[in-house]
Structure formats: C-alpha cells, structure tokens
Amino acid sequence: MNKIITIGRELGRELGKRLAQQLGFAYYDNEIITGIAQKTELAESYVKQIVERSPVASFPITIGHSFYPHMSSNVDQATNIYVEQSNIITEMADKSDCVIVGRCADYILRDRKPFRIFVFASPEYRIERCRQKVKENENLTDKQIWKNIRKVDRHRARYYMFYTGRKWGEKSNYDICINTTNASIKSVSEALVKMLRPED
Amino acid sequence: MNKIITIGRELGRELGKRLAQQLGFAYYDNEIITGIAQKTELAESYVKQIVERSPVASFPITIGHSFYPHMSSNVDQATNIYVEQSNIITEMADKSDCVIVGRCADYILRDRKPFRIFVFASPEYRIERCRQKVKENENLTDKQIWKNIRKVDRHRARYYMFYTGRKWGEKSNYDICINTTNASIKSVSEALVKMLRPED
Numbered sequence: 330m331n332k333i334i335t336i337g338r339e340l341g342r343e344l345g346k347r348l349a350q351q352l353g354f355a356y357y358d359n360e361i362i363t364g365i366a367q368k369t370e371l372a373e374s375y376v377k378q379i380v381e382r383s384p385v386a387s388f389p390i391t392i393g394h395s396f397y398p399h400m401s402s403n404v405d406q407a408t409n410i411y412v413e414q415s416n417i418i419t420e421m422a423d424k425s426d427c428v429i430v431g432r433c434a435d436y437i438l439r440d441r442k443p444f445r446i447f448v449f450a451s452p453e454y455r456i457e458r459c460r461q462k463v464k465e466n467e468n469l470t471d472k473q474i475w476k477n478i479r480k481v482d483r484h485r486a487r488y489y490m491f492y493t494g495r496k497w498g499e500k501s502n503y504d505i506c507i508n509t510t511n512a513s514i515k516s517v518s519e520a521l522v523k524m525l526r527p528e529d
Numbered sequence: 530m531n532k533i534i535t536i537g538r539e540l541g542r543e544l545g546k547r548l549a550q551q552l553g554f555a556y557y558d559n560e561i562i563t564g565i566a567q568k569t570e571l572a573e574s575y576v577k578q579i580v581e582r583s584p585v586a587s588f589p590i591t592i593g594h595s596f597y598p599h600m601s602s603n604v605d606q607a608t609n610i611y612v613e614q615s616n617i618i619t620e621m622a623d624k625s626d627c628v629i630v631g632r633c634a635d636y637i638l639r640d641r642k643p644f645r646i647f648v649f650a651s652p653e654y655r656i657e658r659c660r661q662k663v664k665e666n667e668n669l670t671d672k673q674i675w676k677n678i679r680k681v682d683r684h685r686a687r688y689y690m691f692y693t694g695r696k697w698g699e700k701s702n703y704d705i706c707i708n709t710t711n712a713s714i715k716s717v718s719e720a721l722v723k724m725l726r727p728e729d
Contacts, residue, residue, distance in 0.1 A: 442711070447700075449700065449701070451701070498700070500647075500649065500698070500700045500706045500708070501649070501651070501708070503706075503708060504707075504708045504710075504711065504712065505705065505706070505707055505708065506700045506703075506705065506706040507704075507705050508700070508701070508703060508704045508705065510704075511642070511704065512704065512724070516723070516724050517724060519723055519724070520720040520721065520723040520724035521720065523716070523719055523720040523723040524712070524716050524717060524719070524720035
C-alpha cells in the first residue's frame with residue numbers, strides 16, 4: 330500500500346512541499362480543486378468557494394423544506410463536490426506515495442493509516458506571515474488581518490466537522506501537531522523525514 | 530543560556546530519558562520530588578501526594594475562612610511545596626542543558642524559551658501499556674484501568690491549571706505534540722534530536 334501523509338493546517342503548504350520533495354512523494358494541494366473542476370465542469374473559483382465553506386453554515390435551518398427548493402439543490406451540489414473530492418483523493422492515494430494538504434484527506438483515507446500532521450502557530454506569527462505573503466494586507470491593522478485569519482479557520486473547522494464529525498485541530502486526531510512559531514520549516518521537515526524513514 | 534526541554538505528558542518518561550541520553554543532557558523527573566523532600570524535610574511519599582493533586586480540588590470553597598483554619602495551612606503547604614519545586618527546577622535549568630518531565634516546568638521556565646513537548650496516545654494504547662507496566666493492573670478490566678488513568682489525568686490537568694492558568698495538553702502551549710500510538714519512541718526521539726540539532 331502506498332505511504333500517505335496528510336497535512337491539516339492553519340499553515341502547512343511549505344512544509345508539505347518540502348516533505349514531498351525530500352521523500353520523493355507526489356504533492357497534492359490545489360490539484361484537488363483543479364481535478365474536481367475538470368470532472369464536474371464547474372469553474373475552479375466556484376469549486377474553491379464551495380470547498381472552503383461548510384454547507385451547514387451557508388444555509389438556514391429551513392434547508393430541505395419545500396419552500397426553499399433552490400437551497401436544497403445548492404446543498405446537493407456541495408455534497409456532490411465532496412464526493413468528487415473523496416474520489417479524487419482516493420485515486421491520488423492509489424497512484425503513488427503522496428503528501429496531501431487539507432481537504433479532509435486524513436479522514437477520507439483513514440483506512441489506509443496515513444501519517445497525519447497538523448501545523449499551527451501563534452496569532453502573532455500568523456499575522457506577520459499573512460502581512461508578508463498577501464500584498465493586499467499591507468495596509469490592514471493586525472486586528473483586521475487576525476479577523477480574516479479567524480474567518481478562514483472557522484470555515485475550515487465547520488467544513489471538517491460537517492464531513493468528518495470531528496473537531497478540526499484536536500490533537501487526538503493527528504499523529505503529530507507542530508507549532509512552527511519558533512521552528513524553521515526546514516528543520517521540522519528533516520525531523521519528520523527522520524521519523525518516517527528512520528533507516529536514512 | 531542552557532538549552533531546556535520540557536515534557537508534558539500523558540506518557541513521556543521513556544522519550545525524555547532517551548532524548549536526554551542522545552543529546553547528552555541531564556534528565557530530571559523524580560529527582561524533583563526527592564529535592565523538595567530534602568529541602569522541606571517532608572517524606573517523599575507525602576510530597577508526591579501533594580504535587581499530584583491540585584490544591585483547589587482538595588479543599589472546599591470556604592478555604593481561608595477562620596472556621597477552617599487547618600485547611601488554610603494545608604493549602605499553604607501545597608503552595609510552599611510549589612514554590613520549592615519552582616526553585617529546584619530553576620536551579621536544575623541553571624546547572625546544565627536538561628530534559629525535565631512534568632511539574633509545570635514548561636511554565637516555570639517560560640522566560641528561558643524551553644522546547645516544550647507534549648506526549649499522548651489513544652486510550653486503547655494507554656490501557657494496554659498500563660496493564661503491562663503495573664503488576665497490580667493484571668486482573669483489572671479495561672474499564673477499571675481507564676478510570677484510573679483518567680483520574681491521574683484529571684489531577685494533572687487541575688494542578689497545571691491551578692498554578693499556570695493554562696489548559697494542560699492544549700496544543701498551543703507546546704512546540705510539538707506527539708501521538709505515540711503508532712510510533713516507536715526510538716524514531717520519535719531521533720526525529721526530535723534532528724530537529725533540535727539540525728547540524729548533526
């Protein structure tokens with residue numbers, strides 16, 4: 330069976346890419362969104378919007394009632410996209426050893442016993458990083474940036490809870506949770522390679 | 530400044546010992562209890578009992594009221610022991626690079642930026658380990674053993690909360706949280722050495 334590494338994250342792409350490179354594994358992140366868009370013939374931007382939100386958060390309690398028929402079809406679409414996502418992730422895991430970032434891959438592939446990483450950092454570190462990475466954030470206050478970060482976290486947590494029934498970022502759902510506030514991604518990645526391939 | 534590693538734990542002694550050995554650091558665990566007993570001239574078993582319990586859990590709300598004078602003095606003793614513990618841990622950290630297991634060392638030494646590890650595992654793994662390690666557990670049911678484990682966890686969580694104001698095991702208080710259910714302590718230890726001494 331192929332070796333699978335999943336990365337749940339507040340932040341995790343840089344670590345994921347580095348790990349994949351060092352281990353010679355495939356790396357999947359936005360490729361999943363592109364795959365869904367291709368299979369469903371929906372625009373990538375639309376798929377991205379759907380998978381970044383929890384269906385339950387987007388619709389009122391009356392969901393499914395006949396006087397809101399269009400909402401029911403929206404939920405169906407979110408669910409269809411999740412099913413497609415599960416298929417694509419499973420295909421990727423079938424193909425080769427791989428690192429998969431986000432997208433409930435840890436849950437979808439749970440029977441294959443992936444090595445499950447969660448990456449997090451302090452608010453101060455995340456705000457600083459966000460300011461450096463995204464040009465539009467240059468003129469925002471720390472408070473405004475933190476509000477945006479929290480919003481994305483909330484969406485991810487709801488999405489994860491909706492499809493897995495689990496709490497996003499709860500340490501018992503992972504093999505290792507890493508705080509990158511004071512650590513270099515390079516040294517974390519090398520340590521993980523050592524753990525995953527002790528013979529090297 | 531000396532390098533300090535603290536290990537909070539559901540389980541963590543084996544990892545702590547191995548890490549200390551591989552890094553050439555001093556290792557402190559029960560030595561702290563022995564140190565307190567020597568300094569306070571109290572029996573080790575008594576000190577152990579005090580430091581495994583939260584003072585707040587042991588005494589009713591009337592603490593400090595004049596009609597319960599003996600309780601107030603018991604709380605004083607617990608606090609005195611905590612102060613002595615803080616002194617001893619600080620002395621140990623002054624002496625050399627070291628690994629310290631438990632005892633709120635991560636909090637007591639927070640200004641020295643220790644590398645803070647938390648070690649945990651699944652209930653099934655912990656029950657099995659507990660059965661193997663403690664002879665008296667041989668004839669207990671899984672449920673009985675788990676009840677005992679939970680009791681110790683609860684004491685540690687209350688103790689930690691009482692003296693630090695923080696939630697024990699909450700991942701944001703640590704640099705790394707490691708689930709040892711599916712990992713060998715040897716490979717975890719080697720990975721951590723790689724992370725802490727990337728030049729090796």
